[in-house]
Amino acid sequence: MTLLDAAGLQTIYGSGCSECLTTTGNRAGTNQCEHCGSVVACANADLRVESGEVLGIVGESGSGKSSLAETLALERDPEATVAGEVAYAGHDGNLLDVDYQTRHALRTGEIAFVHQHIRDGLELEFTGGGNVAEKLLAAGWRSYEAVRERVRELFEATEIPPARMDDPTRTYSGGMQRRVQIARALATDPELVILDEPTTGLDVSVQARVLDMFRRVQREENVAAVVVSHDLGVVRLLADRTLVMRHGRIVESGLTDRIMEDPHHEYTQTLINSVL
Amino acid sequence: MTESTGDHEGDQTTANDETDGGTRVTSDSVDGALADIETKGVAGYNYAYLDEHTKREVRRAMLKAVAIPGHQVPYASRPMPLARGWGTGGIQASLSLLGPTDTFKVIDQGADESVNAANIRRLAADTADVETTTDTTAADVIQSRHRIPEEVLTDEQRLVLQVPITDALRKVDSSDAANRRRHAHRNYGKMWVHLYENVVEYGEINIASRYPTMVAGRYLMDPSPIPRWDVPKLDDADHLTILAAGREARIYAVPPHTSVEPLAFEDRTFTVERFPEEACDACGSTDTYLVEVSSEDEGTFETRYACNDASFCAKRREDPALTKDHHHDRAGVDWGPGTPNTDAGGETE
Numbered sequence: 001m002t003l004l005d006a007a008g009l010q011t012i013y014g015s016g017c018s019e020c021l022t023t024t025g026n027r028a029g030t031n032q033c034e035h036c037g038s039v040v041a042c043a044n045a046d047l048r049v050e051s052g053e054v055l056g057i058v059g060e061s062g063s064g065k066s067s068l069a070e071t072l073a074l075e076r077d078p079e080a081t082v083a084g085e086v087a088y089a090g091h092d093g094n095l096l097d098v099d100y101q102t103r104h105a106l107r108t109g110e111i112a113f114v115h116q117h118i119r120d121g122l123e124l125e126f127t128g129g130g131n132v133a134e135k136l137l138a139a140g141w142r143s144y145e146a147v148r149e150r151v152r153e154l155f156e157a158t159e160i161p162p163a164r165m166d167d168p169t170r171t172y173s174g175g176m177q178r179r180v181q182i183a184r185a186l187a188t189d190p191e192l193v194i195l196d197e198p199t200t201g202l203d204v205s206v207q208a209r210v211l212d213m214f215r216r217v218q219r220e221e222n223v224a225a226v227v228v229s230h231d232l233g234v235v236r237l238l239a240d241r242t243l244v245m246r247h248g249r250i251v252e253s254g255l256t257d258r259i260m261e262d263p264h265h266e267y268t269q270t271l272i273n274s275v276l
Numbered sequence: 277m278t279e280s281t282g283d284h285e286g287d288q289t290t291a292n293d294e295t296d297g298g299t300r301v302t303s304d305s306v307d308g309a310l311a312d313i314e315t316k317g318v319a320g321y322n323y324a325y326l327d328e329h330t331k332r333e334v335r336r337a338m339l340k341a342v343a344i345p346g347h348q349v350p351y352a353s354r355p356m357p358l359a360r361g362w363g364t365g366g367i368q369a370s371l372s373l374l375g376p377t378d379t380f381k382v383i384d385q386g387a388d389e390s391v392n393a394a395n396i397r398r399l400a401a402d403t404a405d406v407e408t409t410t411d412t413t414a415a416d417v418i419q420s421r422h423r424i425p426e427e428v429l430t431d432e433q434r435l436v437l438q439v440p441i442t443d444a445l446r447k448v449d450s451s452d453a454a455n456r457r458r459h460a461h462r463n464y465g466k467m468w469v470h471l472y473e474n475v476v477e478y479g480e481i482n483i484a485s486r487y488p489t490m491v492a493g494r495y496l497m498d499p500s501p502i503p504r505w506d507v508p509k510l511d512d513a514d515h516l517t518i519l520a521a522g523r524e525a526r527i528y529a530v531p532p533h534t535s536v537e538p539l540a541f542e543d544r545t546f547t548v549e550r551f552p553e554e555a556c557d558a559c560g561s562t563d564t565y566l567v568e569v570s571s572e573d574e575g576t577f578e579t580r581y582a583c584n585d586a587s588f589c590a591k592r593r594e595d596p597a598l599t600k601d602h603h604h605d606r607a608g609v610d611w612g613p614g615t616p617n618t619d620a621g622g623e624t625e
Binding site for chain 1: 461463465466472473475477541543
């Protein structure tokens with residue numbers, strides 16, 4: 001079943017002009033419009049996510065991965081002009097046009113986002129448990145014991161020592177903070193989790209454990225995910241299908257194995273050959 | 277002891293004997309000027325100190341506040357003859373409400389005699405030509421800091437609470453802009469996390485005053501620093517409560533018969549202060565909000581409990597059986613926790 005179907009997604013920073021789309025992109029080799037100076041973070045992006053499936057998005061820094069992820073996660077950047085159509089299962093109309101209440105309900109219930117920067121996603125002065133509880137409380141949970149129980153369950157599922165539950169999040173290690181973000185994202189049993197660079201700032205062994213944990217929880221809960229990463233290893237490990245982005249455009253898409261073993265696009269070939 | 281209307285009649289040789297141009301005071305010395313005000317009064321000020329335009333603006337803000345219960349309405353808080361933070365918002369609201377036939381009561385932490393309360397009362401008596409009283413049941417307008425009187429207010433009465441901090445959310449986020457957005461979207465998740473962490477730390481919700489409270493199921497309100505004891509009195513009350521902040525220039529209101537619900541969990545409920553085994557040292561009440569009074573007598577240090585509401589305590593000393601709703605014509609309108617004469621009760625905690 002198709003969970004999310006997006007067509008013609010476009011994010012532009014700046015005034016924008018009629019030439020923007022023709023003067024940017026992979027062929028033009030830039031994402032900045034030479035006429036008006038606007039940055040086309042992403043354009044003409046079509047993608048689909050089936051329920052329970054993991055979609056990977058790879059590309060170099062500045063290729064528009066995060067902009068695309070933020071659009072899908074219903075983040076709103078007041079400086080950006082966003083266009084496109086997003087259809088979401090069980091929801092009528094374009095997801096990009098919803099009013100605040102609907103957006104708030106979707107974001108506390110069905111679509112969770114794990115921010116690239118921990119500070120954007122967590123309140124570091126709150127306890128780790130409090131950060132996870134916030135999602136539940138915002139969704140209307142009003143029994144303290146039930147919230148407590150669910151938080152403990154999520155801490156165990158994401159392999160954070162429950163003994164640290166009531167310590168301020170700022171005292172956690174980077175890996176634990178990342179896990180708290182994932183626990184928070186999964187708190188209300190969403191249909192779709194969007195992870196923006198889930199392994200940023202983690203050393204390799206912690207990266208591996210966080211990814212293993214996420215892969216296990218993702219399969220257990222059968223939650224669909226969009227994983228954005230510059231790291232091909234992350235995408236290879238998690239994603240069923242992969243999109244490759246460059247200069248704000250999707251240049252190649254397909255099954256992850258096919259992309260890794262038989263890259264068609266010249267840029268994808270370079271990307272795969274350049275893995276250390 | 278009680279400073280009632282009689283004390284002020286001497287000062288009220290006001291507007292009638294001066295025609296225009298206000299009171300001329302000697303400019304030679306400060307003492308001379310003060311003596312002039314004592315003898316000649318404060319003629320020349322507009323009725324109720326504030327000019328008519330200001331009062332109208334404050335009244336408009338109050339009407340809007342009544343129309344949107346719990347919502348903070350901005351108004352042009354004027355400089356008043358006392359420092360901001362000492363009840364300037366409350367005075368502006370009171371002076372805009374008062375008319376010459378009204379009776380005015382001012383309490384500060386339950387007491388009518390505190391310097392601040394006495395000064396505010398005198399300003400109103402001098403400029404608005406109102407009667408003043410210390411008796412809660414005799415007052416039309418009651419201005420209060422930090423307490424709601426023990427005696428049940430009626431639908432004829434208006435309560436003006438002085439508010440130091442208007443936004444309940446400032447406790448969890450210092451950004452007013454972000455908090456206004458939260459109010460607009462009824463997004464109070466952060467306050468709920470604060471309560472959650474409170475329970476984690478103390479085993480119960482441990483917020484002494486400024487208890488976050490939902491008004492009419494829509495806006496989260498800071499009920500000014502009244503103790504938890506007084507918060508349930510606002511729920512479905514007969515009287516109108518106006519909450520006014522001078523420094524922050526905001527007015528908000530709880531209209532009569534509006535639901536006021538303290539935030540709490542289903543299994544960690546809202547509780548009021550407990551005074552186990554204690555009674556007022558002066559009147560023996562066990563159903564009133566008590567405060568500790570310490571006295572040192574010949575080297576021994578003694579702590580006693582006393583009613584915080586001084587006026588009601590004085591009445592109870594005369595008649596210990598007096599109920600909080602003795603002046604109501606219908607029974608069972610008692611408010612506040614632990615009232616012993618509610619038969620179904622035994623609520624005394």
